[in-house]
Amino acid sequence: MSASVLLIYTGGTIGMWSDPRTGALRPMDLEHLEQQVPELERIGVRLGTVAFEAPIDSSDMKPTDWVRIARIIGEAYDRYDGFVVLHGSDTMAYTASALSFLLEGLSKPVILTGSQLPIGTIRTDAKENLITAIEIAAAKDEQGRAMVPEVAVYFEYRLMRGNRTVKVHAERFEAFRSPNWPVLAEAGVHLRYDRAAILPHRTGSLRVHDRLDDRIAVLRLFPGMRGEWVQQALSLPGLKAAVLATFGSGNGPTDPEFVGALRAAREQGIELLNVTQCAGGRVEQGRYVTSHAFVELGVIPCADMTIEAVLAKAMFLLGDEQGTARFAPRMAAPIAGELTLA
Ligand code: ASP
Numbered sequence: 001m002s003a004s005v006l007l008i009y010t011g012g013t014i015g016m017w018s019d020p021r022t023g024a025l026r027p028m029d030l031e032h033l034e035q036q037v038p039e040l041e042r043i044g045v046r047l048g049t050v051a052f053e054a055p056i057d058s059s060d061m062k063p064t065d066w067v068r069i070a071r072i073i074g075e076a077y078d079r080y081d082g083f084v085v086l087h088g089s090d091t092m093a094y095t096a097s098a099l100s101f102l103l104e105g106l107s108k109p110v111i112l113t114g115s116q117l118p119i120g121t122i123r124t125d126a127k128e129n130l131i132t133a134i135e136i137a138a139a140k141d142e143q144g145r146a147m148v149p150e151v152a153v154y155f156e157y158r159l160m161r162g163n164r165t166v167k168v169h170a171e172r173f174e175a176f177r178s179p180n181w182p183v184l185a186e187a188g189v190h191l192r193y194d195r196a197a198i199l200p201h202r203t204g205s206l207r208v209h210d211r212l213d214d215r216i217a218v219l220r221l222f223p224g225m226r227g228e229w230v231q232q233a234l235s236l237p238g239l240k241a242a243v244l245a246t247f248g249s250g251n252g253p254t255d256p257e258f259v260g261a262l263r264a265a266r267e268q269g270i271e272l273l274n275v276t277q278c279a280g281g282r283v284e285q286g287r288y289v290t291s292h293a294f295v296e297l298g299v300i301p302c303a304d305m306t307i308e309a310v311l312a313k314a315m316f317l318l319g320d321e322q323g324t325a326r327f328a329p330r331m332a333a334p335i336a337g338e339l340t341l342a
Helices: 030-035 038-041 061-079 093-103 126-138 227-233 255-268 289-299 307-319 325-333
Strands: 005-011 017-019 026-029 047-058 080-087 110-113 151-155 156-161 186-187 191-193 217-221 243-245 271-276
Touching: 005 061, 005 126, 017 047, 026 047, 030 047, 038 061, 038 126, 047 061, 061 080, 061 093, 061 156, 080 126, 093 110, 093 151, 093 307, 110 126, 126 186, 126 191, 191 289, 217 227, 255 271, 255 289, 271 289, 271 307, 271 325, 307 325
Parallel strands: 005 047, 005 080, 080 110, 110 151, 217 243, 243 271
Antiparallel strands: 017 026, 151 156, 156 186, 186 191
C-alpha cells in the first residue's frame, strides 16, 4: 500500500500569485495551488490536505499558529505516515524550531518547505521543493519505519534539522543553512540520507504540547549600546526572559552601566540567555574577560543553538508546568537535537 502524507498549507510565497492591479504578492487557496502541480497525481503517495482558512505570509505567524499546526498534526497523526507543512520561508526556522519542541515523542516526518518564487511562475523553485518534501515525508527505511522521524526543513535540494536551520538569503533559492549540524539528506539523482545525522527512532506515543509563554524579548548587542536603554528594555512589565544575541563566542561589553542593567534584570528574576549573533559556532562563557559578568550573573549559555531555537525553546519551557523551575538546566539539555553538548 502506498504511503500517506498530509499536506498542511499555511501560506507563504509558494502559494502566492501576483495581483495584476498592484503587483503585490497575495496568497491563493489550496485548490488553486494544487492545480499548479498536476505532478501530484502521479507521485504515488496518498495525499490528504488541510489549509489555514486564510493563508498567511509567515511574517504574520504567531506562537498560537505554531500550536495550531502542532494540533493539526496531533489530530491526524495516526492516519498519516508523514506531514508536509507549506510555509513562508521568512519565519520557517522559528516554526520548525517550535514544532520540534511541541511535538514530544515524534516518530514520523514533519517536513516544512516553501519557495522563493510562487508556484505559478516559470522559474519557480516551488515544484521541486514540494514534490521532494512529499517524497521524504513518505520515505521508509528497510524495516518500514519513517526515514526521517523528526521536524525538518527541505529547501533547494537539502534536508536540514528544523531547529538547526536559519534563513540566510533573501533572494537565492539556497535560502537556508544548518551551520552547526550536518545536512540530513541531499537530493540529486538519488535522495541520499545521512543516517548518522538523523535523530534515532523514538518509541512511545506523541504528546502535543500547547502552551507557549511569549513574555520574552531578544536584544541584539552592538558596540556602544546604551546601558540605560538596555535597562529600559529589560524593565518591560511582565518580561520573563531575554535572549542576548552576543558577540563571537558569547561576549559583551564590560561597561558598568550595561552590566548593571543585566544585574537589575536578574534581581527581578528575569532569565537571560546567551546566544551568539555569529552565523555558526558556539557560546563559551568565561573564555574571555568580556563574558565573565555573564558567568557571575547566571546568564544561561545556549551552546550552539540558533537564535530561533533558543527563542522557541524558552517560550516552550516557560509555558510548561514547571515554568522557571529548573529553567537553566533544561535550557542547556537537548530536547529535540537542537544543541550539541560540548
Ligand atoms: N514573505 C514570504 C513569507 O515568508 C516569503 C517566502 O515565503 O519565501 O511568507
